[in-house]
Amino acid sequence: MTATITRPRAEADPAAPQPKSRKPLGIDRRPGFLTYGLLIAFFIGGTYPLYWSFVAGSSPSSVLTDTWPPLLPGGLFWQNVGAVMDTVPFWMSLLNSVVVSAIITVSVVFFSTLAGYSFAKLKFRGREGLLVFVVATLAVPTQLGIIPLFMVMKQFGWTGSLGAVVVPTLVTAFGVFFMRQYLVDVIPEELIEAARVDGASMIATFWHVGIPAARPAMAILGLFTFMTAWTDYLWPLLVVPQNPTLQVALSQLQSAKYVDYSIVLAGAVLATIPLLVLFVLAGRQLVSGIMAGAVKG
Amino acid sequence: MTATLTPPPATTTPPPPRRAPKDKQPFRHRLSRFDVKASPYIYIAPFFILFGLVGLFPLGYTFVVSLNKWNLLTGPAGFIGLDNYVAELNDPFFWNSLFNTVSIFLLSAIPQLVGAVLIAAVLDQNIRAKTFWRMSVLIPYVVTPVAVTLIFSSAFDEKYGLINNLLASFHLDPVMWKTETFPSHVAIATMVNWRWTGYNALILLAAMQAVPRDIYESAALDGAGAVRRFFSMTLPSIRPTMIFVIITATVGGLQIFTEPKLFNPTTATPGGPQRQYQTTVLYLWDLAFNRQNFGKASAVAWLLFLIIVLFGVLNFLVSRRIASTEARVSKRRMTKLLNDHNQQKTDRAAQGSLAVIAAAEEKRS
Numbered sequence: 001m002t003a004t005i006t007r008p009r010a011e012a013d014p015a016a017p018q019p020k021s022r023k024p025l026g027i028d029r030r031p032g033f034l035t036y037g038l039l040i041a042f043f044i045g046g047t048y049p050l051y052w053s054f055v056a057g058s059s060p061s062s063v064l065t066d067t068w069p070p071l072l073p074g075g076l077f078w079q080n081v082g083a084v085m086d087t088v089p090f091w092m093s094l095l096n097s098v099v100v101s102a103i104i105t106v107s108v109v110f111f112s113t114l115a116g117y118s119f120a121k122l123k124f125r126g127r128e129g130l131l132v133f134v135v136a137t138l139a140v141p142t143q144l145g146i147i148p149l150f151m152v153m154k155q156f157g158w159t160g161s162l163g164a165v166v167v168p169t170l171v172t173a174f175g176v177f178f179m180r181q182y183l184v185d186v187i188p189e190e191l192i193e194a195a196r197v198d199g200a201s202m203i204a205t206f207w208h209v210g211i212p213a214a215r216p217a218m219a220i221l222g223l224f225t226f227m228t229a230w231t232d233y234l235w236p237l238l239v240v241p242q243n244p245t246l247q248v249a250l251s252q253l254q255s256a257k258y259v260d261y262s263i264v265l266a267g268a269v270l271a272t273i274p275l276l277v278l279f280v281l282a283g284r285q286l287v288s289g290i291m292a293g294a295v296k297g
Numbered sequence: 298m299t300a301t302l303t304p305p306p307a308t309t310t311p312p313p314p315r316r317a318p319k320d321k322q323p324f325r326h327r328l329s330r331f332d333v334k335a336s337p338y339i340y341i342a343p344f345f346i347l348f349g350l351v352g353l354f355p356l357g358y359t360f361v362v363s364l365n366k367w368n369l370l371t372g373p374a375g376f377i378g379l380d381n382y383v384a385e386l387n388d389p390f391f392w393n394s395l396f397n398t399v400s401i402f403l404l405s406a407i408p409q410l411v412g413a414v415l416i417a418a419v420l421d422q423n424i425r426a427k428t429f430w431r432m433s434v435l436i437p438y439v440v441t442p443v444a445v446t447l448i449f450s451s452a453f454d455e456k457y458g459l460i461n462n463l464l465a466s467f468h469l470d471p472v473m474w475k476t477e478t479f480p481s482h483v484a485i486a487t488m489v490n491w492r493w494t495g496y497n498a499l500i501l502l503a504a505m506q507a508v509p510r511d512i513y514e515s516a517a518l519d520g521a522g523a524v525r526r527f528f529s530m531t532l533p534s535i536r537p538t539m540i541f542v543i544i545t546a547t548v549g550g551l552q553i554f555t556e557p558k559l560f561n562p563t564t565a566t567p568g569g570p571q572r573q574y575q576t577t578v579l580y581l582w583d584l585a586f587n588r589q590n591f592g593k594a595s596a597v598a599w600l601l602f603l604i605i606v607l608f609g610v611l612n613f614l615v616s617r618r619i620a621s622t623e624a625r626v627s628k629r630r631m632t633k634l635l636n637d638h639n640q641q642k643t644d645r646a647a648q649g650s651l652a653v654i655a656a657a658e659e660k661r662s
Contacts, residue, residue, distance in 0.1 A: 031422040038419050043433045046495060050440060052459065053448045064457040068466060115344040124337035130345075137348070141552055141605045143578075144598040145355025147362060147591055152355075168355075171347040201329075202336035231441040233555045234578070238586065247443040254447060254562045261451040268444040275439040283432045290435075290496060291503035 050272065057266030064261055080266035084253065087263070090270070093249035100165050100236075100245055101229040107170045108225045109218050116179025117210040121187055122202075131180070137173040146238065153239055164239040169229065175221055182217035183210070220289035223282055230275065246271055356602065363595035370589060381596035391597060393572055394580035397482065401557075401576065402550040404486035406543060409494050413542070414535075416498035418527060421505045431502070434495030442555040445488050450560050453484045475561045481574040485556045497542050504538035505531055540615050547608050551601065554578040577601050 056064060059074030084090060118124075119131050149168055150159075158164040187209060195205040211218075236245045244252065253267045279286070363381050366374040385391045416434055424430060440448075452459040453474040461471040474484045508531065516526050557574045558567055567583050568575025575583070577597065585594035 031424055035419055035422055035424060038415075039424070039430050039433075042416055042419075042495070043430075046434060046436045046491075049445075049448050049452070049491065050436070052452075056451070064451070064454075064459075064462075066462065069459055069462065111343045111347070115341040118337045118340035122337040122340070124334075127337070130341065134344075137352070139548060139606065139608070139610075140352070140356070141548065141602060142352040142356065143552055144581075144602050144605075145352070145359055147585055147595050147598065148355040148358035149351065150585075151591075168351045170351065171344045173348065173352075176341075176344055202332045206340070227439075231443075233441075233443055233558075234582070247441055250441075250443050250447065251559055254450070254559060259562065261454070261457070264447050265451060268440075268447040272440050272444050275441065279432075279436070279439045283435065284428060286438075287428070287431045287435060287499060290499045291506075 050269070053265040054269050056262055057269050059262060061260050061262040076262070077266060077269075080263050081270055083260075083263045084267040084270060088249040088252050088267070089244070090246075090249060090267075093244045093246045094274070096162060096240070096243065097230055097246040100162055101226050103166050104169050104229040105222050105226045107166075108172055108175045109222045111171050112175030112179045112221060113211065113214050113218055114206070115176045116181075117183055117206055117214065119176070119180040120183035121189075121192055121210070134173050134176050134180075138177060140173075142168070143234065146235065149235075150238055159239050160243050162240065162243070165232075165236050165245065168235060169232075172225070175225065178221055179214060179217055183214055186217075187213045220285060220292070223285055223289060226278075227275070246274075359595045359598050359602075362591055363593075363599050365592050367592035367595070368589055369585070369591055377592075381592045382600070385593060385596050385600065390572065390575075390580060391577075391600075394568075394575050394577040397478075397557075397568070397572075397574055398551055398553065398576040398578075401482045401485050401489075401553060401574070402547065404482055405489040405493075405550060406546050408486070409490045409497060409546065410539065410543065412490065412494045413497035413501050414532075414539075416495065417501035417505055418531070420498065420502050421531075431499060434498055436495070437492045438496045440492065442488075442492065443559060445492050446556050446559040449484065449488045449491070453487075453560075476570065476573065478573040481560070481569060485553075485560060485574055488556050489550070489553070493546070497546070500542055501535055501538055504535040508534045537615075544608060544611065544615070548605055551605055551608070552578050554582065558582075 052069060054077070055070055055073045057080055058077035059070060060076060063070050063074070119127060119134075153159050153164045158167075191209050191213075192205055195209050200208065231247065232245075233247045233251065236248050237251070241248060250267055250271045253264045362373075364376060364378060366377050366380075368374065420427075420430060420434070437445075453461075455461060455471060455473055455475055458474070460474070464471055472480050474480045512530060513526055516530060521529070553576050557569075557576050557579050560574065561569065564570045566572055566575070567587075568579045572580075578601070581594050581597045581601070584590050584597060
């Protein structure tokens with residue numbers, strides 16, 4: 001049941017043969033070369049900058065002065081990677097990013113599911129008003145509160161520690177709203193009532209009915225929360241410049257007076273690999289998550 | 298699925314309290330009632346407490362700071378009312394940053410929307426290997442903004458950049474991407490567009506697929522060609538989603554920071570030697586953490602906050618209008634369903650809910 005809900009309806013289409021009667025109308029006809037030509041153009045446009053970074057990142061910096069960009073990668077990638085590691089603490093920053101993003105993801109997903117379940121399925125006084133509040137805060141740019149946040153972190157002596165990076169994003173209004181929108185349709189009232197009649201406490205009902213039903217949405221929310229935490233730059237740059245996350249370390253490759261672009265690009269490629277791996281493993285879920293989120297609005 | 302068909306839970310009977318020993322019942326009962334009453338609040342409390350502490354309180358306190366003379370090192374040095382706001386509204390650098398932000402935003406939002414609609418329209422056809430092509434337009438999204446900026450900062454380098462090299466090979470004059478205002482805005486907008494166009498295309502694609510296919514069929518029967526169908530049917534139906542995309546892009550676009558910050562690291566002032574591409578958040582950052590003027594930086598934060606909230610309210614109004622239209626449609630659908638439902642024998646309905654309860658039982662064990 002849940003599976004059909006998570007996927008946008010088109011996902012099921014390719015397997016289903018189109019009824020013959022439709023063909024003469026030209027609606028679902030197989031498209032021609034123009035379409036595939038455009039698709040290939042989009043593909044090249046999306047991947048060429050990355051490929052070119054790899055080419056330049058694996059060559060001596062002199063290739064950048066060539067009139068025509070080289071088409072094939074050189075053999076210096078590992079040497080350039082070595083230079084990256086000499087310049088910035090790559091492994092430490094990678095570990096920092098993993099820790100920070102993982103903590104934020106677990107926290108956001110858990111608290112969002114809990115609050116989203118309550119908003120979707122429990123009845124309490126003030127529910128509508130509080131939900132409107134959550135929706136209203138969706139558009140609030142909390143990033144603009146960095147000045148007092150920074151002062152507080154400094155006061156507590158947290159600057160430099162990963163805790164300072166994590167704390168401001170432990171919960172998001174978007175997560176709560178997203179889980180609420182998902183759960184409101186997915187769990188039948190009867191299921192909750194049945195569990196209650198059986199004598200399960202509220203938290204046991206949440207655990208045995210809410211969480212299993214919420215799992216697909218939790219995965220999608222987790223994926224996007226992880227991506228957002230991983231790509232964040234402004235706040236980590238402020239609080240942990242000396243104990244950097246990956247993005248901060250990456251930006252430090254460039255801060256010298258003279259910028260050696262083949263090393264910078266090798267670093268950019270290297271730092272993209274973890275997310276490319278994630279993309280290969282979970283790209284399908286990313287696509288359906290974006291498409292499902294759009295339908296929900 | 299079944300949930301849509303179930304009648305409102307008026308038929309539910311309170312769980313009969315039975316067989317419990319009489320002396321234990323009141324306490325258990327009271328405990329259970331407390332559980333029912335308090336749990337909803339306990340579940341939403343962590344969100345509200347944390348969000349209040351790290352989200353709303355800092356924003357509110359920013360306003361307090363903005364009313365004071367306040368330096369990073371010396372701390373608060375006296376209440377000065379709205380002087381910081383007056384100073385900022387008279388500061389050409391503030392207006393310059395706002396101009397740059399809006400200019401970069403327009404250069405990214407418009408091409409991005411056109412590109413996203415085009416990509417979505419292509420993907421909306423009956424193509425082979427759908428999932429592959431959909432995933433392929435999302436590849437730029439997994440490159441982080443910092444990495445994107447490093448890559449494009451190299452490509453737009455004035456002396457040895459890929460793009461000026463290519464221009465030179467066609468005997469064209471190099472473009473001063475990092476020192477002239479308009480080219481630098483184009484360069485920064487390109488970074489944003491590259492990363493987000495495919496993402497937005499997927500959102501629009503979902504909207505396009507929600508358009509019922511039979512409408513297209515009847516239009517085709519009436520002799521409307523593919524182009525005609527696209528402009529007079531597809532585009533109007535996805536308009537709400539396009540507005541959604543525009544407004545989210547606005548809220549994000551007005552806070553752009555990473556790209557201008559890292560575009561050219563060799564300049565002393567962030568955002569170009571003459572602040573050619575210094576955006577408002579970058580200006581705020583420079584004011585607060587380089588020039589250490591927290592008071593003025595907080596005033597800038599609040600001015601930007603008000604601008605963004607203006608767009609947020611717009612967002613709310615637009616989406617509420619969309620929602621009320623949808624609600625009307627679904628209400629009609631719901632009435633129809635309920636009518637159908639009432640015609641059925643009640644015992645069939647009872648059977649249905651029994652099945653759900655049985656399913657619940659199965660899941661629990």
